[in-house]
Amino acid sequence: MQNILKQETMALAGDQAVAYAVKQSDVDVVAAYPITPQTIIVEKFSEYVADGEVETEFVCVESEHSAMAASISASVTGARAFTATASAGLALMHEMLFVASGCRAPVVMAIANRALSAPLNIHGDHSDSMAQRDSGWIQLYAENAQEAYDSIIQAFRIAENLDVLLPVMVGLDGFTLSHTLENVETLPDEAVKKFVGVRKFSNVLTHEGKTAPFRLDPANPMTMGPIALQNYYFEFKRQQEEAMTNALAVIQQVNDQYAKISGRSYGNGLIEAYRLEDAEVAAICLGSTAGTIKTVVDDLRQEGVKAGLLRLRTFRPLPVEAIRSALTNVKAVAVMDKCMSFGGNGGPVFHEVRHLLYDVPSRPYVLNYIYGLGGRDTSPVELRSIYENLQHILQTGHVEKPIQYLGLRG
Amino acid sequence: MTTQEWKFTAKDIAEKSDLFLAGHRACAGCGPATVFRLIMKATRGPTIVTEATGCMEVVSSIYPYTSWAVPWLHTAFETSASNASGIEAALKIMKKKCRLNHEHVDVIAFAGDGGTYDIGIQALSGAVERGHDFLFVLYDNEAYMNTGIQRSGGTPHGAATTTSPAGKAIPGKLRYKKPIAEIMVAHEMPYVATASPYYWKDLIQKVRKGLEVEGPAFLHVFAPCPRGWRSNAAKSIEYAKLAVETCVFPVWESINGQCQLSTPSKLIALAPQKKKAVADYLQGQGRFRHMFKPQNKKLLEEVQRITDKRWERLLKKCG
Numbered sequence: 001m002q003n004i005l006k007q008e009t010m011a012l013a014g015d016q017a018v019a020y021a022v023k024q025s026d027v028d029v030v031a032a033y034p035i036t037p038q039t040i041i042v043e044k045f046s047e048y049v050a051d052g053e054v055e056t057e058f059v060c061v062e063s064e065h066s067a068m069a070a071s072i073s074a075s076v077t078g079a080r081a082f083t084a085t086a087s088a089g090l091a092l093m094h095e096m097l098f099v100a101s102g103c104r105a106p107v108v109m110a111i112a113n114r115a116l117s118a119p120l121n122i123h124g125d126h127s128d129s130m131a132q133r134d135s136g137w138i139q140l141y142a143e144n145a146q147e148a149y150d151s152i153i154q155a156f157r158i159a160e161n162l163d164v165l166l167p168v169m170v171g172l173d174g175f176t177l178s179h180t181l182e183n184v185e186t187l188p189d190e191a192v193k194k195f196v197g198v199r200k201f202s203n204v205l206t207h208e209g210k211t212a213p214f215r216l217d218p219a220n221p222m223t224m225g226p227i228a229l230q231n232y233y234f235e236f237k238r239q240q241e242e243a244m245t246n247a248l249a250v251i252q253q254v255n256d257q258y259a260k261i262s263g264r265s266y267g268n269g270l271i272e273a274y275r276l277e278d279a280e281v282a283a284i285c286l287g288s289t290a291g292t293i294k295t296v297v298d299d300l301r302q303e304g305v306k307a308g309l310l311r312l313r314t315f316r317p318l319p320v321e322a323i324r325s326a327l328t329n330v331k332a333v334a335v336m337d338k339c340m341s342f343g344g345n346g347g348p349v350f351h352e353v354r355h356l357l358y359d360v361p362s363r364p365y366v367l368n369y370i371y372g373l374g375g376r377d378t379s380p381v382e383l384r385s386i387y388e389n390l391q392h393i394l395q396t397g398h399v400e401k402p403i404q405y406l407g408l409r410g
Numbered sequence: 411m412t413t414q415e416w417k418f419t420a421k422d423i424a425e426k427s428d429l430f431l432a433g434h435r436a437c438a439g440c441g442p443a444t445v446f447r448l449i450m451k452a453t454r455g456p457t458i459v460t461e462a463t464g465c466m467e468v469v470s471s472i473y474p475y476t477s478w479a480v481p482w483l484h485t486a487f488e489t490s491a492s493n494a495s496g497i498e499a500a501l502k503i504m505k506k507k508c509r510l511n512h513e514h515v516d517v518i519a520f521a522g523d524g525g526t527y528d529i530g531i532q533a534l535s536g537a538v539e540r541g542h543d544f545l546f547v548l549y550d551n552e553a554y555m556n557t558g559i560q561r562s563g564g565t566p567h568g569a570a571t572t573t574s575p576a577g578k579a580i581p582g583k584l585r586y587k588k589p590i591a592e593i594m595v596a597h598e599m600p601y602v603a604t605a606s607p608y609y610w611k612d613l614i615q616k617v618r619k620g621l622e623v624e625g626p627a628f629l630h631v632f633a634p635c636p637r638g639w640r641s642n643a644a645k646s647i648e649y650a651k652l653a654v655e656t657c658v659f660p661v662w663e664s665i666n667g668q669c670q671l672s673t674p675s676k677l678i679a680l681a682p683q684k685k686k687a688v689a690d691y692l693q694g695q696g697r698f699r700h701m702f703k704p705q706n707k708k709l710l711e712e713v714q715r716i717t718d719k720r721w722e723r724l725l726k727k728c729g
Binding site for chain 2: 029055057060061063066070072073075076077078079081103207216218220222226227228229
């Protein structure tokens with residue numbers, strides 16, 4: 001680890017950390033709409049533009065729908081494109097998210113995860129990005145502002161990898177991370193610029209029969225975003241799935257390479273296993289809740305409880321093998337969902353974790369805890385009660401309620 | 411705006427390679443196909459085209475075939491102008507960073523009436539306000555033809571469509587065609603024009619002007635659709651002529667807010683007796699057939715009234 005670079009400690013809220021990472025990542029085009037609901041990311045980045053600190057075309061579009069359209073079109077023209085949004089803004093982008101992944105546009109987007117209306121609520125939960133689960137985007141969730149900074153830088157490398165070429169969204173919990181000041185270690189500008197590198201392009205066969213970089217270039221005309229009917233559409237979609245599979249390895253590689261310059265890594269890039277080796281009871285969660293759960297796990301360990309935590313850093317692609325392997329010895333698992341799938345018998349993370357555990361030789365008990373909707377605080381006491389329930393289940397061999405709500409009135 | 415107007419002959423145009431190629435799947439007599447071919451004859455160098463979802467997108471890009479000899483992008487229905495914004499921003503910064511292999515690249519955004527009057531107007535208005543350097547072309551066939559002739563904000567008063575059928579109680583579309591080009595003039599943009607493919611030289615000249623102007627340009631092109639208009643496929647260009655002669659679709663341009671009639675409409679302004687009755691244009695189009703029934707006489711009169719009113723308003727604007 002001798003190559004770790006000297007870093008500067010800055011006091012940054014999650015939003016500012018994201019804007020700073022974007023500033024350092026040699027981004028060509030930022031097309032963003034600052035509202036629905038507003039985040040500091042775009043405002044902070046506008047300051048960099050106004051002060052001439054970045055070489056970036058900033059397009060202050062009139063809606064998130066246009067933000068995503070302009071990001072896609074800038075990306076397929078050959079630019080490195082970034083945007084940011086949250087909640088209703090992400091919902092408005094929904095149509096275009098599928099176009100981004102379908103056009104294989106490696107756009108990077110920060111999501112300050114927030115609840116969806118109605119009733120209107122601007123606070124943190126995962127309803128917004130979970131609703132985009134099947135849009136073909138890679139989804140990373142950060143635990144803290146430091147990871148938000150690091151993940152944005154990594155996201156460009158992941159998205160633009162020629163075996164991937166998929167858009168990446170990096171989630172940071174609304175308010176808990178987006179608006180909370182933390183000490184963030186930042187790399188030197190040159191180091192980040194070097195790490196993200198200059199964007200590369202796949203070589204593809206044009207309709208004129210030439211091999212040319214995959215972008216809109218008058219020297220080599222290409223038709224992008226065409227209509228593909230019953231005879232070809234399916235193959236396009238299958239290729240996206242292959243790219244998602246490729247991303248599993250690429251996310252891990254980028255996590256390792258980043259660790260070499262920064263000294264920081266997040267598990268294997270896909271999941272972070274916290275005190276799981278010999279754990280019998282474990283929780284699985286995304287995002288900032290992991291920080292609180294880690295202290296709860298430490299307390300329980302001191303009391304002799306074999307408790308652990310699996311933090312899912314990468315939700316898409318779902319790291320099936322990594323999760324199975326990390327849970328090998330766990331006997332009871334509580335899956336935490338900061339989101340609801342109405343009428344769906346549990347939350348989305350629960351569905352997926354329980355499904356991937358179906359094929360393991362000895363299946364653990366798997367429960368679902370829905371928590372924190374609309375930014376409701378989740379206390380260590382409540383989190384501790386989850387582990388107590390898991391222990392109770394192990395003692396009795398009986399699951400009374402497989403789906404529970406944490407911190408809910410009545 | 412350049413001071414020198416582009417000079418070209420029919421031979422120049424005929425000899426210039428097509429950039430919108432044959433082999434597309436447009437219907438016989440398709441006005442938009444002719445419009446697209448003519449417009450792509452007016453390009454002046456490297457060009458990127460983006461297009462909204464619609465007839466011409468669908469007929470020209472059926473994978474693995476394409477009619478486009480220029481780089482072309484489609485993303486969605488409402489995004490033609492926002493696509494152009496992103497493309498233009500990318501070109502600008504790539505040039506600044508010495509990653510563009512061309513001195514300049516023109517950007518043309520096409521959309522039909524649905525993608526302009528209705529679902530695309532927000533993106534269009536935003537892109538124009540931001541001042542992106544691109545030419546937006548509205549090819550107006552006056553309804554959602556790709557999806558089966560549903561009414562749009564560009565459908566004229568009285569026209570029967572599948573969502574404004576001529577019924578026993580309601581005789582076709584009750585509302586009026588949105589004055590879209592005037593709305594664009596109100597954006598105080600550098601160049602707005604209307605054109606008809608019958609007057610093809612005028613159309614080509616306006617495309618070139620729109621490309622040459624720095625900043626956004628808007629071109630509203632009349633584009634007859636025999637399928638949707640229930641009209642004779644052989645008469646599409648004839649209708650494009652009649653629309654101008656009846657002042658249903660006058661041709662004009664607005665350069666930095668200064669409005670002037672283009673020659674075909676100017677001749678009518680100078681000799682008002684040449685102005686034909688709207689019935690001459692409406693006749694023969696199935697979408698207006700019900701208007702010629704005695705009980706719909708008022709509807710026909712109303713179309714004449716609104717046409718005259720809008721023509722008078724235009725004359726005033728053009729001084």
